[in-house]
Amino acid sequence: MIRTNQNPLVSFFKSFTNLNSASWIETSILLIATFGFVALMHMTPVRATPLKLMCSYIYEGKAYKEIYIVDSEQLLVEINYPFAPSEEERNIIESLIVESTSPVIVVARLQTGNSHYFKYEINKVNLEIKTFSVSLVAGVQPMTTRTCKRIKDFPSHQSKV
Structure with missing residues (x-):
């Protein structure tokens, strides 16, 4: 049996979901995109230099x-x-x-x-x-x-x- 080194955070999230690897990847991408969008929404606008x-x-x-x-x-x-x-x-x-x-x-x-x-x-x-x-x-x-x-x-x- 070959054991892969998984990220502990991935293992933690997988333990709470019953997703196969394809839907896990899709869910991960969606989750990262959502967090990225929320982070961008809170950025202050760039001020132009006089x-x-x-x-x-x-x-x-x-x-x-x-x-x-x-x-x-x-x-x-x-x-x-x-x-x-x-x-x-x-x-x-x-x-x-x-x-x-x-x-x-x-x-x-x-x-x-x-x-x-x-x-x-x-x-x-x-x-x-x-x-x-x-x-x-x-x-x-x-x-x-x-x-x-x-x-x-x-x-x-x-x-x-």
């Missing part, structure tokens, strides 16, 4: 660079000015109001007064930001388009995410 962009543009003959943090899940857009001339300006972090978001474009605004704001159309695929000045008096005026590149991290940025 998009960090270094953007540059030219205004009145002068070059500017800004850092944009775009987090569509948290409805957050922040602008940081790490290359501003003064230390005080370099510490400014402006939070924009997100108006709409899609997989490609985030639209946000920076309110500057009761009758004026700047509108930002952030293209997450082409990595560019179109800006507009919006006021009751002058209407919508297109401004410079910022060309951006994705950056890994910016150590001096203290994000609230």
Whole structure:
């Protein structure tokens, strides 16, 4: 008589069932699949990493660079000015109001007064930001388009995410 080494757990479960080996395998697969599905149901969703962009543009003959943090899940857009001339300006972090978001474009605004704001159309695929000045008096005026590149991290940025 040849004796096979069975897993003690298998022996335990087989002792409580009257299944032949074919139906035992089917039952085992079904049981494992059920436990796997239940385990997946309890996993927390994976959170997307916020998009960090270094953007540059030219205004009145002068070059500017800004850092944009775009987090569509948290409805957050922040602008940081790490290359501003003064230390005080370099510490400014402006939070924009997100108006709409899609997989490609985030639209946000920076309110500057009761009758004026700047509108930002952030293209997450082409990595560019179109800006507009919006006021009751002058209407919508297109401004410079910022060309951006994705950056890994910016150590001096203290994000609230």
